[in-house]
Amino acid sequence: MICLGDLMKIVYDSLTGKTKHFASQLGFPVIDIQDCLDSNVQGxxxxxxxxxxxxxxxxxxxxxxxxxxxxxIGIAVSSNRNWGHYYGAAGDTLQRIYKIRLVVKFDGQGTESDVEITRNFISKHS
Ligand SMILES: Cc1cc2nc3c(=O)[nH]c(=O)nc-3n(C[C@H](O)[C@H](O)[C@H](O)COP(=O)(O)O)c2cc1C
Structure with a gap:
């Protein structure tokens, strides 16, 4: 039997819905991070x-x-330019600590281009 491995899933951490909206546009199943904190989730x-x-x-x-x-396999971070020097800095921190690629920092819920860049990255790495 050929094993195709597990399908990619998108995990989002959302307070006001913008990351959830972005995640839902990527074309893969989405999971709320709150549902992964105590339980197991397959990669x-x-x-x-x-x-x-x-x-x-x-x-x-x-x-x-x-x-x-x-x-x-990768990270995208919703950000706000009003934070100036701290724009998307959480993404930089995660990339530095875990050596996992920060694929895109996007404003609010992101643009079509942000979605496409992220989709392309996921397709190449899944
Ligand atoms: C309390 C608070 C602090 C924030 N701090 C930053 C920040 O330091 N840098 C940044 O780029 N965006 C910052 N933001 C913007 C958030 O990253 C952005 O509003 C959030 O990603 C929207 O996603 P959500 O709607 O899924 O919660 C902050 C937002 C809030 C509410």
Whole structure:
């Protein structure tokens, strides 16, 4: 029997719905990060996360990554340019700590181009 492996899933960390909207446009099943914190989830996974003030990584994303980072193939981060120097900094931090590619920093819920860049990355790496 040929094993095709597990299908890619998108995990999103959303406070006001923008990362959820972005995640739902990528063309893969989506999972709320809150449903992965205590339970197991099969990889491969792509993470869509956000910032929690002064470029901090949200606690939920940190908890998720500690448990599941080995399955994460890439990261996208919803950001806001009003934060200036801290624009999308949570994504930079995750990339630095886990050596996982930050594919795109996007404003709010992202543009069509942000979605396409992310889709292309996932297709090449899944
Ligand atoms: C309390 C708070 C702090 C934020 N801090 C930053 C930040 O440091 N850098 C940044 O680029 N965006 C920052 N943002 C913007 C969020 O990353 C953005 O609003 C969020 O990703 C939207 O996603 P969501 O609708 O899925 O929650 C902040 C937003 C909030 C509400």
């Amino acid at each position: 491969p996974l792509f993470l869509v996360t956000r910032n929690a003030g002064y470029g901090e990584v949200p606690e939920s994303t940190l908890t998720f990554m500690r448990k599941h980072y080995r399955k994460v």
